[in-house]
Amino acid sequence: MDTLVKPEPTVPMACRSCRVRHGGMCEVLGPVELARLAACSRRTRHGSGEALAVESDAVHGYANVTRGTVKLSRVLRDGRQQLVGLQFAPDLMGRLFSSESPLSAxxxxxxxxxxxxxxxxxxxxxxxxxxxxxLLEQALQDLDEAREWMVTLGRKSAVERVASVLLLIATRMGGRDAHGNITLDLPIGRADMADFLGLTIETVSRQMSRLRREGVISVQGHRCVVIHDIEALGARSG
Amino acid sequence: MDTLVKPEPTVPMACRSCRVRHGGMCEVLGPVELARLAACSRRTRHGSGEALAVESDAVHGYANVTRGTVKLSRVLRDGRQQLVGLQFAPDLMGRLFSSESPLSAxxxxxxxxxxxxxxxxxxxxxxxxxxxxxLLEQALQDLDEAREWMVTLGRKSAVERVASVLLLIATRMGGRDAHGNITLDLPIGRADMADFLGLTIETVSRQMSRLRREGVISVQGHRCVVIHDIEALGARSG
DNA sequence: CGCAGGTTTGAATGTCGTCAAACCAAGTGG
DNA sequence: CCACTTGGTTTGACGACATTCAAACCTGCG
Structure with a gap:
């Protein structure tokens, strides 16, 4: 299952989020806590598509995403699926104080x-x-993001939803090229976009084509998106 | 604006949620904290429709709902609205560590x-x-509820959504009568149900009529709903 | 009683979903 | 190098479901 990698000799990656978010030093943990973390944390690597946690299974641990993107999802009894969040590095992931996971990852x-x-x-x-x-701050931020996305799911049209997800990914993963264009390597395919947006694959594809025709974006090989006009995309996102 | 009422002489209501949720005594706060809370907390009363907080306004405080129901909402620039949560007594309400409210209440x-x-x-x-x-536990619970609702908004049909909101209200406010039926006094009208469910008023109304025709519920005077068959309602909720 | 606001119902429209076929990109083996 | 396969993506035609617009209808209240 999980490939265990030996812990880092110095500051464990578990603290990376602290350093990234609070700037410079790790303000959150003292040397004693850091040592305990370093002793117990394990870095693991997972291939695309691998299950990290299953809904209603026992929670085994907490994790810090140090590279890549994780999908969080829930499914209805009849199989309909909804992605309820994307976790990018360096997000914290997991669920304290409940013995079973309310989601799949x-x-x-x-x-x-x-x-x-x-x-x-x-x-x-x-x-x-x-x-x-x-942890409280992370939970509150996740809560804000979840509620933000509820507006997308409840009130936005298909184009607006697709524009919204592109913006979301751009803010977390986007890199600017020489012309000021933003280039994305989508971490998810059309099927996952559909499950995140509450749409079907076909509708997502149609709206992507539409944004392409309108000149807001261009697409290279299905997974790579270039945003030419981020303003226009924002306007299109509702 | 707010009608200030004198603080309770004994245990302040701010701790009611502790007592309710952990059973019996207040395990969370010691006598010193309780005294500080009692000295500073104020009970206020608000009429239906009154604004308690406005999106992007400064956050003035934190509050414990001790009676009634509060709607949390977000609006898009063009006026489309989405309710992102309902807070029933004895929920905690508010937002730490951000100076402006991300929602309206x-x-x-x-x-x-x-x-x-x-x-x-x-x-x-x-x-x-x-x-x-x-506070961390409340935040995590709110997060779970928000994600649960994302499934409703993203993947459920109109009937399923209406059934879902009736179940939600039933679990928080419902009282059983002599025949084992569950009686609800809806805290929100059709317009708010629509904004919570991501539907229109008309669609909500049609689905209510449908559930009524199917014998799952009956309605008395628009605001009062009797659930005859909670199993069937659950099945109908997806 | 009669008004006002919210609610229900109907008919027409539109958006998105379904089904099916064509298409593309990436990888495999001849 | 190119045919061939495979999985994901795109496009089209059609249908279903939710919205829109409009009118009738309750229910509570003065």
Whole structure:
């Protein structure tokens, strides 16, 4: 299953999000906590499509996405699926205080995780004021994003939804080229876009073609999107 | 604006959620914190339709819903609206660590709040491990509910959505009568149901009529719903 | 009683889903 | 190098479901 990789000798990747988000040093954890984390965290690598957690299974641990993109999803009894979130590096992933996962998680691309066993993290959280703070902030941010997406699902048209997901991915993964265009390597295919947007594959494809005809984007080989006019895309996103 | 009511002499209502959820005593706050809360919290009463917080306004405080129902919503620039949550008593409401509210909050019914000024709560949180824990749990629960609702918005048909909202309200507000039927006094009208479900008023109304024709529910005077067959309603909710 | 607001119902329209076929890109083996 | 396969994507024709617009209808209240 999981390929265990030896822990980093220095600062574990679990703290990368702290460093990234708070700038410079790790303000959240003291040296003692860092040592405990370093001792217990394991870096694992997963291929695209690999299941990382299954709905209603026991939660084994918490993880920090250090590379790649993870899909979070829920399914109805009859098989209809809805993606409820995308986690990009360096997001924290997991669920404290409930013994079973309310979601499934699957690697969308090649993914690298820094995993922390459940009991270790809960012990750390009980002791460390700073870590609990960090987790609370992440939960509140995830909550805001989920509610933001509820507007997309409840009130936006098909084009607006597709424009919205492109913007979302652009803000998390986009790189600007020489002409100021934004280039994306989509971490998900049309099927996942459809499940994220509450649409069908065909509708997603049609709206992509439409944005292409309108000159807002161009597409190279299905997975690579160039955003020519980010303003126009924003306007198109509702 | 807000009608200030004198604080309770004994345990402030702000702790009601602790007692309700953890059973019996307040495990979260010690006597010192309780005293600070009691000194600073104010109970306020609001009429149906009154705005409690406005999107992108400064956050003035945190509140505990002690009676009634509050609607949380977001609007798109062109006026399309989406309800992103309903808060029933005794939910905690508010948003730490961001200076402006990401949502609007409005009283759906007559509402009674126990308000705590922002700075007081943040001070308390900094000191009290237990309170931070409690807030984290509430945030995680809200997150689960938001994601659950994303499935409703993204993947369910109109009947399923209406059945879902009736079930949601039933679990939070429903009372059983002598025959085992569940009786609801809807805290929101058809327009708000539509905004919560991502539908139009007319579609909500049609699906209510449909469930009525099918004998799953009956309706008395628009606001009062009797659920005859909760199983069937569950089946109808997807 | 009669008004006002919210709700229900109907008919027509439009958007998105379904089904089916063509297409493309990437990989495999001759 | 090119035929061939495979999985994902695009496009088209058609149908279903939700929206729109409009009118009638309740229900609560003055």
């Amino acid at each position: 699957e690697a969308a691309t090649e993914v690298e995780l820094c995993r922390i066993p459940r009991d270790v993290l809960e012990g750390l959280v009980a002791d460390s004021e700073g870590l609990k703070q960090r | 409005e009283a759906a019914t007559e509402v009674e709040l126990c308000r705590i000024p922002r700075d007081v709560l943040e001070g308390l949180v900094a000191d009290s491990e237990g309170l931070k824990q409690r």
